Amino acid sequence: GAGVSQSPSNKVTEKGKDVELRCDPISGHTALYWYRQRLGQGLEFLIYFQGNSAPDKSGLPSDRFSAERTGESVSTLTIQRTQQEDSAVYLCASSLRGTGAYEQYFGPGTRLTVT
Amino acid sequence: GDSVTQMEGPVTLSEEAFLTINCTYTATGYPSLFWYVQYPGEGLQLLLKATKADDKGSNKGFEATYRKETTSFHLEKGSVQVSDSAVYFCAFKGDAGGTSYGKLTFGQGTILTVHP
Numbered sequence: 001g002a003g004v005s006q007s008p009s010n011k012v013t014e015k016g017k018d019v020e021l022r023c024d025p026i027s028g029h030t031a032l033y034w035y036r037q038r039l040g041q042g043l044e045f046l047i048y049f050q051g052n053s054a055p056d057k058s059g060l061p062s063d064r065f066s067a068e069r070t071g072e073s074v075s076t077l078t079i080q081r082t083q084q085e086d087s088a089v090y091l092c093a094s095s096l097r098g099t100g101a102y103e104q105y106f107g108p109g110t111r112l113t114v115t
Numbered sequence: 116g117d118s119v120t121q122m123e124g125p126v127t128l129s130e131e132a133f134l135t136i137n138c139t140y141t142a143t144g145y146p147s148l149f150w151y152v153q154y155p156g157e158g159l160q161l162l163l164k165a166t167k168a169d170d171k172g173s174n175k176g177f178e179a180t181y182r183k184e185t186t187s188f189h190l191e192k193g194s195v196q197v198s199d200s201a202v203y204f205c206a207f208k209g210d211a212g213g214t215s216y217g218k219l220t221f222g223q224g225t226i227l228t229v230h231p
Contacts, residue, residue, distance in 0.1 A: 033218060042119075042204060042221040043159075056217060091159065098217045101147035101166045101208065106159040 002026065004107035006092050012113045013082055021077045021110045025094030032075050033093040033104060034067055043091060049075065050098035082114045117142045121205050121222030128195055128229050136190040136225050138179075138205035146207040148172075148181050148188040149219065153202045162190075162203070195229045202226050 005024045013019050025032050034046040045059040049069040060066070064082075069075040079086055089111050093104040122137040140146065150162040150172070163172035168183035177192045188205060205222040 031217070035219075035221075040223075042121075042223040043206075043219070045218045045220065048218045050217065059218070093159075093219075101149075101164055103161045103164070104219060108158045 004092055004094055004105050006090075006107040006110050008110060009108065010111045010113075012115060015084060015114055016081055018078065018080045019082055019112065021079075021090050021092075021112070023075045023077070023092030023094075023107060025073070025075070025092070026105055028072075029094035029096055029105075030072050031095045031098035031102070031104075032069055033095075034075070034077050035091045035093065037089045037091060037109070039088070046077070046090075048098065079112075082112075084114050087112055087114045117207075117209065117220050119205050119207060119220055119222035121225055123223075123225070125226035125228060128227070130197055130229055130231050131194045132229075134190070134192040134195045134199075134227070136203055136205075136227070137187070138189055138222060139185070139187045140205075140207050140220075141186065142207055142209055142220070144210040145183075146209050148179070149206045149208070150177070150179055150188070150190050151204040151206060151221075153204070153224075155201065159204070195227075197229045197231055200227055200229045 007022045030051045032049045035043040047067045048056040064080045067077045089109040091109045092107045095102040095104045147166045149164045152162045163174040165172040165181035171180045179190045202224045206219045209216045
């Protein structure tokens with residue numbers, strides 16, 4: 001079946017512009033996650049959605065970052081007034097449930113470059 | 116705070132050599148432990164996992180044992196192949212009530228290169 005998809009695959013933007021990144025999770029997965037991977041570093045948690053519960057936003061680095069999810073479907077991550085330090089690969093993952101040790105399936109990522 | 120410390124790389128081995136990548140974690144309670152792998156040009160994928168103390172996760176010849184007493188989850192393989200060249204990430208998922216509940220906390224990754 002289809003895996004997690006993300007768009008765009010690459011995004012180059014000027015400093016100060018807003019960007020929107022999209023994630024389509026695996027159908028039926030109730031949990032959705034956003035992570036950020038800076039060059040040569042591990043993945044950094046950003047935000048986690050579980051069903052209709054309030055999202056865990058504890059990883060968002062500043063109020064320029066926000067994310068939404070429509071039901072148990074598509075999610076968008078928005079970065080306002082982008083800065084050069086926002087340059088990274090943004091990864092989305094989904095899992096059947098957020099609790100327990102269910103596997104998280106990762107998308108291919110969106111590579112964001114802020115010039 | 117909660118964290119994962121991984122053996123720094125890069126690691127370079129000859130084919131058929133023994134591999135160990137060390138991983139220790141700091142977390143409250145009883146987290147689930149994972150190794151993820153990222154092959155060149157591919158997305159991140161689960162390699163193996165263990166959900167309770169003394170469990171051994173295994174896949175594709177790789178093994179890791181959940182050691183609660185040493186808070187470790189070292190990755191091992193007895194005989195590596197060129198096709199094992201990839202970046203390996205250790206991660207944990209906190210249990211209910213912990214600050215890392217629901218989400219994965221990752222180490223910084225270890226680059227492995229295997230030469231013929």
